[in-house]
Amino acid sequence: MKEIKELLFSLCERDAVGNVSSAADFAFEILKKYTQAEKADNLTVIGTLKGESEYTLMLDAHIDEVAFVVTDVDDEGFLTVAKCGGIDLRTLPAKRVTVHGKEKVTGVFCSAPPHLSDGETEYSDISKLKIDTLLGGKAKEIISVGDFVTSDTSPASLLSDRVTSKAVDDRAGVVCLLELARRFSGKKLPITVKFAVCDAEELGTRGSKTAAFRINPDEAIAIDVSFGDGPDISKEECGKLSEGAMIGYSPALDGVISKKLTNIAKENGIPAQSEIMGARTGTDADVISVTRQGVRTGLVSIPLRNMHTAAEVVDLKDIKAVCDLLEKYILSGGVMND
Amino acid sequence: MTELLKSLCELNAPSGSEANVAEFIKTQIDGFCEYKTDNLGNIIAFKKGKNTSAKKLMVDAHMDEVGIIITYITAEGFLKFKTVGTIDTASLMGKRVKINSEITGVVGSKAVHLISAEEAKKCPEKESLYIDIGAKSKAEAEEIISLGDYGVIDEPFIVSGEKVMSKAIDDRIGCAILIKLLQMTSEYDFYATFTTGEEIGLRGAKTAAYSVNPDSAIILEATTAADIAGVSKENRVCVLGEGAAVSFMDRATVYDRAYYNAALNSGIKCQSKCAVTGGNNSGVVHLNRNGVRTLSISVPCRYIHTASCVADKRDFESALTLSKYMINKICSGSLE
Numbered sequence A: 001m002k003e004i005k006e007l008l009f010s011l012c013e014r015d016a017v018g019n020v021s022s023a024a025d026f027a028f029e030i031l032k033k034y035t036q037a038e039k040a041d042n043l044t045v046i047g048t049l050k051g052e053s054e055y056t057l058m059l060d061a062h063i064d065e066v067a068f069v070v071t072d073v074d075d076e077g078f079l080t081v082a083k084c085g086g087i088d089l090r091t092l093p094a095k096r097v098t099v100h101g102k103e104k105v106t107g108v109f110c111s112a113p114p115h116l117s118d119g120e121t122e123y124s125d126i127s128k129l130k131i132d133t134l135l136g137g138k139a140k141e142i143i144s145v146g147d148f149v150t151s152d153t154s155p156a157s158l159l160s161d162r163v164t165s166k167a168v169d170d171r172a173g174v175v176c177l178l179e180l181a182r183r184f185s186g187k188k189l190p191i192t193v194k195f196a197v198c199d200a201e202e203l204g205t206r207g208s209k210t211a212a213f214r215i216n217p218d219e220a221i222a223i224d225v226s227f228g229d230g231p232d233i234s235k236e237e238c239g240k241l242s243e244g245a246m247i248g249y250s251p252a253l254d255g256v257i258s259k260k261l262t263n264i265a266k267e268n269g270i271p272a273q274s275e276i277m278g279a280r281t282g283t284d285a286d287v288i289s290v291t292r293q294g295v296r297t298g299l300v301s302i303p304l305r306n307m308h309t310a311a312e313v314v315d316l317k318d319i320k321a322v323c324d325l326l327e328k329y330i331l332s333g334g335v336m337n338d
Numbered sequence B: 001m002t003e004l005l006k007s008l009c010e011l012n013a014p015s016g017s018e019a020n021v022a023e024f025i026k027t028q029i030d031g032f033c034e035y036k037t038d039n040l041g042n043i044i045a046f047k048k049g050k051n052t053s054a055k056k057l058m059v060d061a062h063m064d065e066v067g068i069i070i071t072y073i074t075a076e077g078f079l080k081f082k083t084v085g086t087i088d089t090a091s092l093m094g095k096r097v098k099i100n101s102e103i104t105g106v107v108g109s110k111a112v113h114l115i116s117a118e119e120a121k122k123c124p125e126k127e128s129l130y131i132d133i134g135a136k137s138k139a140e141a142e143e144i145i146s147l148g149d150y151g152v153i154d155e156p157f158i159v160s161g162e163k164v165m166s167k168a169i170d171d172r173i174g175c176a177i178l179i180k181l182l183q184m185t186s187e188y189d190f191y192a193t194f195t196t197g198e199e200i201g202l203r204g205a206k207t208a209a210y211s212v213n214p215d216s217a218i219i220l221e222a223t224t225a226a227d228i229a230g231v232s233k234e235n236r237v238c239v240l241g242e243g244a245a246v247s248f249m250d251r252a253t254v255y256d257r258a259y260y261n262a263a264l265n266s267g268i269k270c271q272s273k274c275a276v277t278g279g280n281n282s283g284v285v286h287l288n289r290n291g292v293r294t295l296s297i298s299v300p301c302r303y304i305h306t307a308s309c310v311a312d313k314r315d316f317e318s319a320l321t322l323s324k325y326m327i328n329k330i331c332s333g334s335l336e
Helices: A001-010 A022-034 A136-142 A168-184 A207-215 A255-268 A317-332 B002-009 B017-028 B117-121 B138-142 B169-183 B203-212 B257-264 B311-330
Strands: A035-041 A045-049 A054-061 A067-073 A078-086 A096-100 A103-109 A148-151 A162-165 A193-200 A219-227 A246-251 A272-276 A297-304 A313-315 B034-037 B043-047 B057-062 B067-073 B079-084 B096-099 B103-107 B150-152 B158-160 B163-165 B190-195 B218-225 B244-247 B270-273 B293-301 B309-312
Touching: A001 A022, A001 A162, A001 A168, A001 A317, A022 A035, A022 A045, A022 A193, A035 B096, A045 A168, A045 A207, A054 A168, A054 A207, A054 A317, A067 B163, A096 B270, A103 B158, A136 A168, A148 A313, A148 B169, A162 A168, A168 A219, A168 A297, A168 A313, A168 A317, A193 A207, A219 A317, A246 A255, A246 A317, A246 B150, A255 A297, A255 A317, A272 A297, A297 A313, A297 A317, A313 A317, B002 B017, B002 B163, B002 B169, B017 B034, B017 B043, B017 B138, B017 B169, B043 B169, B043 B203, B057 B169, B057 B203, B057 B311, B067 B138, B138 B150, B163 B190, B169 B190, B169 B218, B169 B309, B169 B311, B218 B311, B244 B311, B257 B270, B257 B311, B270 B293, B293 B309, B293 B311, B309 B311
Parallel strands: A054 A193, A054 A219, A219 A297, A246 A272, B057 B190, B057 B218, B218 B293, B244 B270
Antiparallel strands: A035 A045, A045 A193, A067 A078, A067 A148, A096 A103, A096 A148, A162 A313, A246 A297, B034 B043, B043 B190, B067 B079, B067 B150, B096 B103, B096 B150, B158 B163, B163 B309, B244 B293
């Protein structure tokens, strides 16, 4: 669990969106230690472990995070931004950010002055929520239109094995890839595994589309986060934190993979729960499965609270459960013979 | 001043839990003045000057900050809370909190994917918010949390050029200036009060003013600066970097006009607070006993009552210099 926590904290205190690559660079350095690793498109990184069979399983997680991009810098040092991914605007006032200009700048989303807000502020237009760079007129020298803005929130421990950070979506999934690469390194594998740390999921599952084409796998498993329980979420809409890996069942997924994952979890006493979706999954699995001639694809998710905010909460035990489940699954050869 | 402000801002002291700030202030002023603590936790200090003052002057800053108080623990281990002082709902949503200065939590916020377009436009009722400390049950939460525990939104103090960003600048900047005034040699005797409970209704200042029984008062504060994008000039109240803001009127006080004019004409860089908004300890101090002539000197502060207040270091120096000037002016009797 210590390794998982260290990996997650290292990934979450770094950033990845557009040309901001520190988290992807970190993932590449780790993958290089355990696999044959290469940099693919933009932030996408792919590591390979050859197995006894050419049968190739693509293990996917995305490295990018929800963020912003600068669309205007004014003379007083305030920025207008657009969203990179889905963000609840109501969580932004007084939120601190890092602006990736010529140098890193700490800024903050303006919060309405009390005398000008009647308590009925409407949050429907991101362009009205400005970022204060604290730089005044100097902002223009350091920050340009097109620069990216990420959340300035470092990881922290909560009770038991729960932690909070920004970007747990989907650094928690990337942790699984890196941890599995470590576990498999130097071992005999029945099948070939491609560890795909993909870019631009939050902009519409783009990185995994080209990564899957490039890898041309026989089978794929996407690892992402999904909705964890909370007082304001109905129970049927979410998984439960600390109750293990969420195994995806959906018409868009390969049913044999889903069943096999469930059976392996049962046989090995690995904590797991089912996540049933009526259609597409909203994850990389949707595009990987329709790559080239089609790829048999599964989805395993980690329950996460407060998704797409800087207050995401995850249980490290759930990340470990996903690692344990996929370790057994891959060692069993995936669905190569099913 | 910035180092002192940082040390003060890093202490967590929502109204009702100011003792740690008071203890820190005592370590700073010890040896420079006489002081005592009253029943409400106020520090009341007397600074001996070179000369006896013509007027009994009280210089005040409040020690408390806005925060939260835990009111209930749910069966699932989530914490319900009330705000201590006024905090905008949006500045709570999805933010990190620190309870009892050691337990980390977050204010929960439903995933954007699960809220309707209508729901997304308006903040929810404050009462629906909750804190997640990672507890899986009420019993687990109760091992480290008691009802009535205090918390703050937790953000670090940072310096960026001339600006600083932190929680609690309202009113630790006033405390920092008042500490500096006590540490310096003074021309005249004056009283300094570090007060409690401002954010929940100017409570400490009421009893401190009664005890000191001053003729005159200077309130050191942080006040709203709305010099931000999208706000027109006439609505900006005051502007960072343009010096301390001096009030002619706010929602609690019409200030002594002679003091106000003397401050503006001091030759020290300062500005009028150009709006009748907010209020501070002047509200109770100027009504103490037979009435007190009162002046308010404020440091302009953006995003006040959030954990990311922004202020300008140059305004700290302006406020300190102006305070010193006005102490001498009032105590010398030249404004009678």
